[in-house]
Amino acid sequence: MRFLLSPQQRDFARSLDAMLTAADTPSVIRGDHTARRALWSRIAEAGVFAPAVPEAYEGMGPLPVDLAVAFVELGRHAVPGPVVETVLAAALLAALPEPGPAKRLLPGLAAGETVATVGAPYALDGDAADVVLAVRGGELWLAPGVADVRPSLDPGRRITTPLPGGERISSRVPGHAFDWARLATAAQALGVGLALLDRTVTHVTRRVQFGVPTGSFQAVKHRLADAKTALEFARPLLFGAAVTLAPRDVAAAKAAACEAAYATARTALQLHGAIGYTAEYDLSLWLTKARALRTAWGSPAECRADVLSADVLSAARRA
Amino acid sequence: MDLTHSPADEAFRTEARAWLAAHVPAVPLPSLETEEGFGAHRAWEAELAADRWSVVSWPAAYGGRDAGLLRWLVFEEEYYAAGAPGRVGQNGISLLAPTLFDHGTEEQRARVLPPMATGEVIWAQAWSEPGAGSDLASLTSKAVRTEGGWLVNGQKTWSSRAAFADRAFGLFRSEPRTPKPHQGLTYLMFDLRAPGVTVRPIGRLDGKPAFADIFLDDVFVPDEDVIGEPGQGWRIAMSAAGNERGLTLRSPGRFLAAADRLVELWRGRGSPSQERERVADAVIGARAYQLFAYAAAARFLDGEPIGPESSLNKVFWSEYDIALHETALDLLGRDGELADTDWAEGYVFALAGPIYAGTNEIQRDIVAERLLGLPKGRR
Ligand SMILES: Cc1cc2nc3c(=O)[nH]c(=O)nc-3n(C[C@H](O)[C@H](O)[C@H](O)COP(=O)(O)OP(=O)(O)OC[C@H]3O[C@@H](n4cnc5c(N)ncnc54)[C@H](O)[C@@H]3O)c2cc1C
Numbered sequence: 230m231r232f233l234l235s236p237q238q239r240d241f242a243r244s245l246d247a248m249l250t251a252a253d254t255p256s257v258i259r260g261d262h263t264a265r266r267a268l269w270s271r272i273a274e275a276g277v278f279a280p281a282v283p284e285a286y287e288g289m290g291p292l293p294v295d296l297a298v299a300f301v302e303l304g305r306h307a308v309p310g311p312v313v314e315t316v317l318a319a320a321l322l323a324a325l326p327e328p329g330p331a332k333r334l335l336p337g338l339a340a341g342e343t344v345a346t347v348g349a350p351y352a353l354d355g356d357a358a359d360v361v362l363a364v365r366g367g368e369l370w371l372a373p374g375v376a377d378v379r380p381s382l383d384p385g386r387r388i389t390t391p392l393p394g395g396e397r398i399s400s401r402v403p404g405h406a407f408d409w410a411r412l413a414t415a416a417q418a419l420g421v422g423l424a425l426l427d428r429t430v431t432h433v434t435r436r437v438q439f440g441v442p443t444g445s446f447q448a449v450k451h452r453l454a455d456a457k458t459a460l461e462f463a464r465p466l467l468f469g470a471a472v473t474l475a476p477r478d479v480a481a482a483k484a485a486a487c488e489a490a491y492a493t494a495r496t497a498l499q500l501h502g503a504i505g506y507t508a509e510y511d512l513s514l515w516l517t518k519a520r521a522l523r524t525a526w527g528s529p530a531e532c533r534a535d536v537l538s539a540d541v542l543s544a545a546r547r548a
Numbered sequence: 549m550d551l552t553h554s555p556a557d558e559a560f561r562t563e564a565r566a567w568l569a570a571h572v573p574a575v576p577l578p579s580l581e582t583e584e585g586f587g588a589h590r591a592w593e594a595e596l597a598a599d600r601w602s603v604v605s606w607p608a609a610y611g612g613r614d615a616g617l618l619r620w621l622v623f624e625e626e627y628y629a630a631g632a633p634g635r636v637g638q639n640g641i642s643l644l645a646p647t648l649f650d651h652g653t654e655e656q657r658a659r660v661l662p663p664m665a666t667g668e669v670i671w672a673q674a675w676s677e678p679g680a681g682s683d684l685a686s687l688t689s690k691a692v693r694t695e696g697g698w699l700v701n702g703q704k705t706w707s708s709r710a711a712f713a714d715r716a717f718g719l720f721r722s723e724p725r726t727p728k729p730h731q732g733l734t735y736l737m738f739d740l741r742a743p744g745v746t747v748r749p750i751g752r753l754d755g756k757p758a759f760a761d762i763f764l765d766d767v768f769v770p771d772e773d774v775i776g777e778p779g780q781g782w783r784i785a786m787s788a789a790g791n792e793r794g795l796t797l798r799s800p801g802r803f804l805a806a807a808d809r810l811v812e813l814w815r816g817r818g819s820p821s822q823e824r825e826r827v828a829d830a831v832i833g834a835r836a837y838q839l840f841a842y843a844a845a846a847r848f849l850d851g852e853p854i855g856p857e858s859s860l861n862k863v864f865w866s867e868y869d870i871a872l873h874e875t876a877l878d879l880l881g882r883d884g885e886l887a888d889t890d891w892a893e894g895y896v897f898a899l900a901g902p903i904y905a906g907t908n909e910i911q912r913d914i915v916a917e918r919l920l921g922l923p924k925g926r927r
Contacts, residue, residue, distance in 0.1 A: 230550055230551060230552060230553045230554065230557065230618055230842065230846075231549070231550045231846050232549060232550065232551060232839065232842035232843045232845075232846050233549065233843060233846040233847065233850075234549060235549070238549075294549050426920075430920050430921065430922065433922065434921070434922065434923065441923070441925075442922075442923050444916075444922040444923055445922065445923040445924065445925035446925060447909075447913065447925055449922075450912060450913060450916035450917070450920075450922050450925070451909070451912040451913075451916070453915075453916055453920055453922065454863070454911075454912035454913075454915035454916045454919075454920070455863075455912070457860065457915055457916075457919060457920060458860050458863050458864055458915065461840070461857075461860055462833075462836040462837070462840055462860075462864055463836070465836060465839030465840045465842070465843050466832065466835060466836045466839060468549055468839070468843075469551065469835070469839040471549070472549050472550070472551050473551065478835070481828075481831070481832040481835055481836075484828070484832060485832055485836060529825075530825060533824060533825045533828030533829065533832070534824060534828070536828045536831055536832060537811065537814075537819075537824060537827060537828050537831065
């Protein structure tokens, strides 16, 4: 029993962090498709999607812990695009009994040449995706594209609907693949929360009112201490879920990470005051993402129900 | 990252489980916050100690099993899963013992630890005073040099289990005029039945004498009962306070078992949907706390000190404990009002969590200033 990330995993996080800091994600989000696509290729080259793609299909996976490490960093930098959905597409394709679609599509996903999304029912950022999978009546389809592009509360996301028709690639949908989407979303949410906390700590250390930094007021400190506590207890749930991939652990991690990130978002907004409420200030990109991720791939209420629907007794003995 | 225990640790778990299955009393002991219950729990400590299960992480020389932190966590999981009694020796085991391991003399360890392990001597923590709660360093009880030891005067209060305990440990001002209140304090152990000591039990919310005032009137404390150097008491005492807030006071096993019982209660009540989220949160929280502890243990075994993270821990478990018990009482409906149930006892106990071991306001200050690096404010 050694519940710690390996030095290699910590290095992976650090190098992703450095790359994403240099990439200036806020300007990418506010930029056009080309900028997003360039960022997409770089994160794929850095190995973000490889842990979700089995070795047989030119990935490095399945490595859910490495995936979680990567997605915390994507969240910390508010990386746009259907990142979770690409992971889900990989997990769905890899789990199909017939290897054809996986052989055809997975190497491109691992390499970052293909942007994929999954409509169940919405397909996130389908307008920017090369591959749109659609879950329809218990079957998996390759949709011919998407329609009905609508904005999300998060300016880094667009909500689209897969077009009917296309190619039916499987007569059943491997349900456990959705745990990969939940896990990646939980990791992304944790990263969003950590970034919100960091930025808020920096802000309250600099912002002076009544002659002192607002961060020296106890009411301010205590809200941040609560945010820190919630995030630090979501973190082990996330990595524990990555280790076991048990549906119940994944659901617990998703609920806890999203609740912690969302509570941190509320605190971050409050402690920034009016500046936090503006679209032009970068904080807004994380604030709105915390809200969007909360309901993606299972709301906290749905996840909590899943925690209790499995056989939950004797948690200690399962560890 | 790995969550599987080694075969040796699993064997340890199996051994603990078997022992507990054979020994845990079928009928729960009376509350340890009553005189009758105190005696019953003391006997239970002796039974644990007879097979060296009372202090598994201690060296064998003092009655332990040299089991290490991970096996201690495993033992605690089994202990609470088995529904074993609360630990009346807790204060000594989790607060005084670590201090003696770090700062005591070999003579003190040999004299104090074995009878602590068997429950023959139960210890109380005598830190707080009427005028020194959160601001503990403002304490005014005095220790004055005398032939072969010290004469101690003053009043300690809120001392858990002091009503029936045997000995106590606490901080005393031994140098009256120092530039800072933390200086000139001496940490010592004393006998609660020594001449000059008066113990006045205090009823907690439910009236049980769970803590007590300790009045000290020229109480003699021999030199051998001073822990560390005279005048250095603050530093020595604070090194143990991290233990209290950290893992040892509230092991994950306790909350895993409590969450299991809560789920059983919820199922037994027909799984009402209006409580589903709170029950799920109890399950999620117990698992989070367990995994947090495993990560902390792994870092500790790598040689990292526990540090201010113990304040995160304290805030988390104390808030968690209350939320869990509130959920249980709400699930019980009308029966939630009854005082003579395990849930009610647990609720009353949980309510104090955010107050003792350093109030949660103080812990949040520590998190904000020492973990987040926020500027110090007025205290
Ligand atoms: C069940 C129980 C068992 C206990 N057992 C023991 C024991 O065994 N041994 C022992 O020595 N003591 C024990 N205590 C005492 C405990 O350590 C004190 O209650 C605690 O230190 C708080 O002190 P106080 O009660 O005097 O509250 P106060 O210090 O008066 O605080 C009251 C309120 O004011 C807040 N406050 C105070 N200062 C600040 C600040 N700077 N910033 C923000 N808020 C502040 C506190 O957080 C709290 O909410 C026990 C207490 C309880 C309830």
